[in-house]
Amino acid sequence: MNYKDYTDQVSVFFDRKTELNALNEYLSFLKDNKPKKILLTGYRRTGKTYLIWKHFKELDKNKYTPIYIDCLTKSSWEEIFDDIYKKTIETYLLFKKDDKQILKQFLSNTIKDVYSFLKQVEISIGKENLGYLKIKLNNTKDIKTSEFINKTINALEEFTTKKKIKLVIALDEFQVIQKMPDLELMIAKLRSRLQVVKNIEFIFSGSKPSFFKEHMLYKSKPFFQQITVFEVEPFSKDIIEEIFIKYKLNKEKINKIYNFTKGIPDYVMKVLDYYDKLKNIDKAINSVLLNEKKSIEYILEILTDFQKSILKEIAKGKKYSEIKKEVNAEISSTIKYLINDGYIKRESVGKYSLIDPIMDRYLLDT
Numbered sequence: 001m002n003y004k005d006y007t008d009q010v011s012v013f014f015d016r017k018t019e020l021n022a023l024n025e026y027l028s029f030l031k032d033n034k035p036k037k038i039l040l041t042g043y044r045r046t047g048k049t050y051l052i053w054k055h056f057k058e059l060d061k062n063k064y065t066p067i068y069i070d071c072l073t074k075s076s077w078e079e080i081f082d083d084i085y086k087k088t089i090e091t092y093l094l095f096k097k098d099d100k101q102i103l104k105q106f107l108s109n110t111i112k113d114v115y116s117f118l119k120q121v122e123i124s125i126g127k128e129n130l131g132y133l134k135i136k137l138n139n140t141k142d143i144k145t146s147e148f149i150n151k152t153i154n155a156l157e158e159f160t161t162k163k164k165i166k167l168v169i170a171l172d173e174f175q176v177i178q179k180m181p182d183l184e185l186m187i188a189k190l191r192s193r194l195q196v197v198k199n200i201e202f203i204f205s206g207s208k209p210s211f212f213k214e215h216m217l218y219k220s221k222p223f224f225q226q227i228t229v230f231e232v233e234p235f236s237k238d239i240i241e242e243i244f245i246k247y248k249l250n251k252e253k254i255n256k257i258y259n260f261t262k263g264i265p266d267y268v269m270k271v272l273d274y275y276d277k278l279k280n281i282d283k284a285i286n287s288v289l290l291n292e293k294k295s296i297e298y299i300l301e302i303l304t305d306f307q308k309s310i311l312k313e314i315a316k317g318k319k320y321s322e323i324k325k326e327v328n329a330e331i332s333s334t335i336k337y338l339i340n341d342g343y344i345k346r347e348s349v350g351k352y353s354l355i356d357p358i359m360d361r362y363l364l365d366t
Helices: 003-007 016-029 049-056 077-096 100-114 145-163 174-179 183-194 209-217 238-241 250-262 266-280 280-300 305-315 320-327 332-340 355-366
Strands: 035-040 064-070 121-125 133-137 166-172 200-206 226-232 344-346 351-354
Touching: 003 344, 003 355, 016 049, 016 166, 016 226, 035 209, 035 305, 035 320, 049 064, 049 166, 049 351, 064 077, 064 238, 077 145, 077 166, 121 266, 145 183, 145 200, 174 183, 174 200, 174 209, 174 344, 183 351, 209 226, 209 332, 209 351, 226 280, 238 250, 238 266, 280 355, 305 320, 305 332, 305 351, 332 344, 332 351, 351 355
Parallel strands: 035 200, 035 226, 064 166, 166 200
Antiparallel strands: 121 133, 344 351
């Protein structure tokens, strides 16, 4: 997904003034070559990605080059950092329209260092400098992952220094790294390299807060007190009232929207979209329910029948002791898994709730 693809989607945007102001303020540290490291966390559909896109859309492109990477499609650290490098060149071409031959010469020199372990490097820059870049890589198995990351960041620093630009790199759905080898070691090495990085601000984002706390933020972990954390929360009732202000809805209808969506921005905006067409709150809510059914079923498919049965009991409002008695089995590991994977959260001792309100309703209705 290139810059135009995602910024075109940011047509309607509400709230998040605190977060946007902070992200803009932190650019001053990047300007002074003391870039901050930022982490956006929050459960699914709370608007983290839209927040990044909105921030990128408002950036002064003469000063900052935004790079957005969706890590959900990546299976290794190498894929992530290879994409960062390629997207940097693509986006630079999009905004700067630099001399193609000069850029190609720079790329050739830099990639010899980054990919010195390769047998073949094929570089081509798109026709009319439209930002298309193709790099063909071979023989990538023998290099250490940490060396690959270091060389890539070195190349980016060299590029930004020569071109006198600053990069703002967002790694979205960064929790995908939990499935990659040597997790703790690689997080530690990444933190070490980013301590001295120049010209580049990194924004990490992900939808599993418990993962980031456990592997990055706790006292014994590499990013403890080394990264600024923003927890992206659902909308309040006041924000929902602001969103629907032109329709002059009464308190009862605002409460109905809030109770259905729990303030989750993605669901609020979908209710808004349907209400704009149907002019009826109940019909709008039912349309969202119907539309989200397949998505919920797809998410639940990866769970075992036992895990789904525990979710269903939680949806019914049952406590830990009641569920354990109901299923007549040990459930502590299942509860921990459901928390870590972002299905449920702990409300109080022995009491849990589903994070996704539509999943909650789906489980109660099936």
